[in-house]
Amino acid sequence: MKIQKIGDIQPTLPFTEYDFLQKYRASFAVSELGRIHALLPLKEMEEELAWHFPKKHPQGNKPMFPREGEIALMFLKPYTGLSDDGLIELLNGSIHMQIFCGIIIDPSNPIKDGKIVSAIRNRLAPALDIVRQQSVLYKKWDSLLKDKDLCISDATCYESHLRYPTDTKLMWECCEWLHALSHKICRNLGERLPRSKYSEVAKAQLAYAKQRKPKKSATRRIQRRLLNLLGKLIGQWNNLCRQYAPLISLTAEQHKRILAIRDVHRQQRDHFNRKEVKHRIVSIDRPYIRPIVRGKENKRVEFGAKVNNIQIDGISFIEHHSFEAFNEGTRLRQCVEYQESLTGVKVTRIGMDTIYANNENRRYCTENSITTNFVRKGPKPKDESADVSTARRIIGSLRATVMEGSFGNQKQHYAVGRIAARNRHSETILLFFGIHIANAATLAARQLAAEIKAKEKKRA
Structure with a gap:
């Protein structure tokens, strides 16, 4: 056995x-x-x-x-x-x-x-139901958490393990895969492979890839050729399917990839013609991934799941996650309501980034008597106590250190920095378990530190 x-x-x-x-x-x-x-x-x-x-x-x-x-x-x-x-x-x-x-x-x-x-x-x-599972986890950790009236929130992108996509790379991968599939099907059917300029475009693509700093004109020229080739290959594949539909059997993965290639051709054609393209596909292997514009100095665009987290006493919980880009600044109310549903404690303090400090969120916090770390609009009132100013400064410091630090800890030590998965469900479950094993490790370290401190105090 x-x-x-x-x-x-x-x-x-x-x-x-x-x-x-x-x-x-x-x-x-x-x-x-x-x-x-x-x-x-x-x-x-x-x-x-x-x-x-x-x-x-x-x-x-x-x-x-x-x-x-x-x-x-x-x-x-x-x-x-x-x-x-x-x-x-x-x-x-x-x-x-x-x-x-x-x-x-x-x-x-x-x-x-x-x-x-x-x-x-x-x-x-x-x-996997993230909300229900996080409720189970919180019930286990409830007695170990403090400051349940403080809601700290921020969003980050947990990147997928993906080569940096460009339009040229994406279209060439589509052409290469579809040409190989057509060649295999034609060989099985005993048919002659339809003629195309695949060999010529392949040589041009290789020459372009070897250029260290290609000019814009060269990039646009190779994109035009790839776009035309991809359109021709899709047309030839459609003709094969119409002629030999009962004899062609594809796997679910191949069928999904063909649908993605058709969407890529449509999107790249609109993009080449200077039209706006929404929900851009950056990988035919994982067509659910979207570019997430973050605006960072070293990495302006990231590719993966964007997650809005709340943090209770340094322990992170997923409030909202999506592979589509979203504005986390509109989710302050949802963050407060979700934390109150988890803890059963009314939120009285909030620590969030400046993107959350819009007029609607400020009004909501004022109506619910919630202290924030937002920079005050207008002159400072004369009757504001020093305690309020100190509280705002402390909350802002916690958000900038503990929250941002938790992101780095999860990504560097718990395998959510570049998630390697083949579908959105697998990527989500790896993300969920990565975040919460980091939480469990943090709580375990706190317990160990408290035990050591108690022993030293007893020994003294």
């Missing part, structure tokens, strides 16, 4: 002078991984997804991991920052990680299939 659940084998363990499993469990409890495990409500999260778990393996066997173990494995993925194969390899050799997932792996018969992780992820991703 390759894997056994700890709950199944514990009653059958023989008594020995040195109970190694018990020692491993004791060392696990005081380790960072054990502290994080104690802070994760795996059972409650599993109950929210219970209807989506299979009772049996597709081959008729029992599932390899227990239900809580599958969710624990999703937390381990961003915690380690490894690929699926790397995570399974580490899981085979780490008893602490096996205890984290509630399993014991036979060392003589380790797991060899790294696709188990992606299979679990693809099954859970469509069923």
Whole structure:
């Protein structure tokens, strides 16, 4: 047997002078991984997804991991920052990680299939309800959080693992893929491949790619040729489909990519003719990704999910996320209402960026007696106390340090800096577990620091 659940084998363990499993469990409890495990409500999260778990393996066997173990494995993925194969390899050799997932792996018969992780992820991703799962997490962490009347919010882009897209690269990828597909289908049908200028354009594209700083005229010239070639290839593909429709069978992935290529051709044609293009596609592999203009000095445009987070005592929760660009400045009211629904405490203080400081938000905060860190409009009133000015300065400092720092911590250490996924559901679930394993690690570090401080105080 390759894997056994700890709950199944514990009653059958023989008594020995040195109970190694018990020692491993004791060392696990005081380790960072054990502290994080104690802070994760795996059972409650599993109950929210219970209807989506299979009772049996597709081959008729029992599932390899227990239900809580599958969710624990999703937390381990961003915690380690490894690929699926790397995570399974580490899981085979780490008893602490096996205890984290509630399993014991036979060392003589380790797991060899790294696709188990992606299979679990693809099954859970469509069923993930962020609002309900975050409510479960907050109930577990409620007693550890302070300052629940303070709402700190900001938006950031969690980038996808994607090569930097240009119009030329995108159109050439479309031409290359569609030409290869047409060649394969024609060969299977015994038909002659329709004529096109693919070889000539390929040479021109290679020559353009080798230029270090191509002129605008050269860029526009190659874009015109690629646009014409792509239009011709799409027309030839349509003719093939009309003539041999019953004989052509495509996978769901191929069909989705052909639809994306048609949209790319339409968008690039309008863009070339100086027309406004909305919902621009930047990848035929992941057509749901959009350019997010952030306006930063070193990176003006990012590609991935834009997320508006709220933070309660340094712990982040997703308030809104989308792969389309949105203006986070209009979501102040939603942030306040969401935090109040989570905590049950009225928000009296707000720390947000200047983009939130519009007249409508200022009016809302005034009507609800909410103190903000917004720069005051007009002259300072003579009767304003020094405490209010100090409170605004402290709130602004917290937003600029704690909130921005949490973004950097998540992206650098918990695998949400450049998310590698093949569809929007998988990308969303990786983002969700990456943010909340960072929260659990933060709370575990606080508990450890408090224990050390208490021991030192007792010793003194």
